[in-house]
Amino acid sequence: MFYIFCPYCDERREEEEFHPSGQAHITRPADPENCSDEEWGDYLFFRDNPRGIHHELWVHRLGCRKFFNITRDTTTYEILETYPMGERPTVTAERAGVRQEQGVQTADGGWQTVGARPENSKLNEETPS
Amino acid sequence: MSQHNRLNQGGRIDRSRSLSFTFNGQRYQGFAGDTLASALLANGVDIVNRSFKYSRPRGIIAAGADEPSAIMQLGASEAAQVPNVRATQQALYDGLVARSTNGWPSVQRDVMSWVGRLGGHLMPPGFYYKTFMAPASMWMTYEKWIRKGAGLGRSPAASDPDIYDHLNQHCDVLVIGAGPAGLGAALSAARAGARVILCDEQEEMGGSLLDSRESLDDAPAADWVAKAVAELDAMESVTLLPRTTANGYHDHNFVTLHERRTEHLADTAAGAGREGEVRSRLHRVRAEQVVLASGAHERPLVYANNDVPGNMVAGAVSTYIRRYGVVPGQKLVLTTNNDHAYRAALDWQEAGRDVVAVVDSRANPDGELVQQARDSGIRVITGSAVMEGKGNQRVSGARVVAIDTPRFVVTGSIEELDCDTIASSGGYSPVVHLASHTGKRPQWRDDLLGFVPGEVKGMHYAGGVQGIYALDESLADGARAGAEAARAGGFEAAGAMTLPAAASRRESATEALYQVPHEKTSLRAPKQFVDFQNDVTAAAIELATREGFESIEHVKRYTALGFGTDQGKLGNINGMAIAARCLHRSIPEVGTTVFRPNYTPVTFGAIVGRHCRELFDPERYTALHQWHVENGAEFEDVGQWKRPWYFPQKRRADGQERLETMHEAVARECLAVRQGVGILDASTLGKIDIQGPDAREFLGRVYTNKWAKLAPGRVRYGVMCKDDGMVMDDGTTSCLGDNHFLMTTTTGGAASVLEWLELWHQTEWPELQVYFNSVTDHWATITVTGPEARKLFSEVTDIDLDREQFKFMDWREGRVAGVPARVFRISFTGELAFEINVQANYALHVWKTLFAHGEKYDLTPYGTETMHVLRAEKGLIIAGQDTDGSVTPEDLGMHWAVGYDKPFAWIGKRALNRPDTAREDRKQLVGLKPKDPKVVLEEGAQIVLDPDQAIPMTMMGHVTSSYYSPVLESGFALAVLKGGRKRMGETVYLPMSNGTTHEAEVVSTIFVDPKGERQNV
């Protein structure tokens, strides 16, 4: 259960009051009529799935009803910052020097680029018992 | 039976308060301060259970949360049954009734043991998979049989009489565990001014200090505990929670604590004389900082027959003697690889019983405790270990042999010692469970021979959990961790804390020994148990590695090591060490499994709290709910709303009075609306008030159709799409003024549509000046509809209802039944209709006034079922029923509601220009008329064109709504069908699961009044 700081209410509240709305900073093409189907498809359907720092859009649904952004580490679930709409994140993967790439997590907790084979899979990852 | 193992003095029990209890039907006596386990041991009860897989007799092994075998079914009455309670964690109370969860017909004579003995060969590791999986159809039978035999406890068949609470708590520092480190941490954090919660799972706070041989400030350690607890108790900023287990550690320092408030007194709160009080609480703690002081569990050694009753963990022997005044036997052999375990031998001897020998695997142990044992005349056999226990229902001897630990072989001849108790110690495993609940892997420390917790943000470790075992060091470490946690929470201690003086003892190092080598191989030696609860042996782990299981996670699943309520408390490290030896790897290379919440079982009552029965989920009632109840409505759940479904009336037939069936009631209600006048409570409809100079522009962007010219006083139907062009919701929006609109949504869509509007306003078009507010609950909505609606309604309103003045799709403000109202001429039935909105608290008055005037028109209340039939007869869709997120407005035949020439690229427009949405073979909304009018097609039924095609058939679409129409005297349906609009008049087929096939004709979606004249009168 996350403990989320709402930048509008100016305090931390329980996750139950919030609702995630996917990746932040998705820009709708300015002139939809004149963009290609591919550009439109990218905007509609394609999202990042980073291991590490991720910027997300959340709404304080049962509070002030404001949308805002969260920078969250997807491996530790740590929330690194929250900031209002219209602002840019101060914590980014580039700045933190975090390796950010498309791929999947391997069973040993390592990282695998899509299509590659795990080099040394120890298969130590927990699955529910 | 007498308490023949009870000492005459010592321990923290009250010998003046005798308590009587029942175990497996036999009556026993114990004392106040006992646990169920200590009382059973005092009475000399050796066998408390039968093992899970082999049905071997099992006794009490440990003294706390690590006990794997003494798992009880508690409760004197059916309603009070609690399964899977550890006897070691259950305080004794007068009248306690306990049974073994396993063993049938009794633990003494277990018919299953034959199976177990044979099962030595029948049940190798993976036995579930190998033996019982085929044939799959037999699995249910097998599982039932296994569960009956294995006896994993049972849930009560009667309703729980008790109540449970959830409490949300906040604190600066949560300290988990009140042993020396935890008390030190709580004291230092609290003295620094932090708000502290200190919880401990035991009956008393103090942890290891309660049975310690050590002194603090030259007084018994327990005296210091009393002082420390008293100081904390007196501080307002401190909350003490005894009998409270921290069961789960979740993200952002969210910790769930299970506090048992009456379980130590009786099996129900009422039985404890606390009628109406809360039995247990779940504290949901949001802690700024957490100090984990959960200590360590002692590992038993793995040797042959180490599960026969009389085998115990060394520390537990000390605990029973010193804390409960119980010596669980006469003649002790202790086998150990460390100094600390020598306490058991010293305590045993001081209790006046015979210590046969201490068998130490180390060649030259010379620590202080070892010396003390030698000085007390105890025989210490070095370089050796107990290789095998003797006995069946109770230990009768120990076979001791010299061993070469690194080479894992026995080196000398075997000596047989006569004894009834074997205490063993293989070192200590920090209780890292909570620290790994969020996925952080523990780290192996070679110097400690154990895993310590990995770094978790906001969590501090104190004492045994990070391998600091010596009392003086543990106290100091606690004080340090408490001060650090307080500092991290913004509280600075005034100065260093003065700690009570404790002796520092010289210890010789622990030797890495997990499994004792046997003269025979692991596979041929008598069983050497690793996980007692799941009956996992060393041989099973060895076999698993031989069969190619290299990952510890796979070994775990194959053998069941660390499963269940045990969660590997005693066995995990030994199991990993054995796997590592077999795989010729080190323990850190093999790694550890991580632990899941909960640490120990939590009752469903505590998890559920008050969220049961009528409080399980919020129920929403309209302002007219009570009237519906009084008038016999059957209700339907729509989201959280309770809506009248239909109003069954009494009916006389064959001289008998009975209630209408749903079919009869709905037919009557439908005909009333089509022929007279009906009334519906439509208050649950979502209503959003939209204001601002850009409100009109905003509507034009979120709806597919045009809004630029909608004048005040007019209403328009609108369809909303997502940006993928698929229909999301629909409803009417009325222009209340140039800058003011009232939007309606589906009942279920109210909250999500509001969030949708906010999303687009706040993230895409913040420059638009527009504001949204939900007014669903503020207005009650009453629909009066049918050919007689105008006549009736004119009697109660001052609004001019002339058909030229107040047209279809107009709205007017005025008075209804004397109160202010907005009236909308919109229709969801296809009949003349007035939708009356009044302030919710006037609703009942208006409703009753309508009925007073409506009697002469036979005004008929109708519910959601009739509403559905009437709207479907008119081909009016319900978003979410006739659409599923893959349906465009065009698919619904609503091209008239799509403004392709609107200037702004409204939501969904771009996607509707894709080639895919222009395909002619898309599934399109059509009507279906079954060839047999008695047939009501199943909603969801698949449509095929060729009923004789072999399976898999080509599916062309499916039924979305289907009812019986009393007007048509036939079943009818709406469906989505590939290229449906071009198939009008064709026959399609609907094969059913029972082998029959229905025939239906593809028809228009509008079944009644195709020209729409009836609503326009």
Ligand SMILES: [Zn+2]
């Ligand atoms: Zn807020």
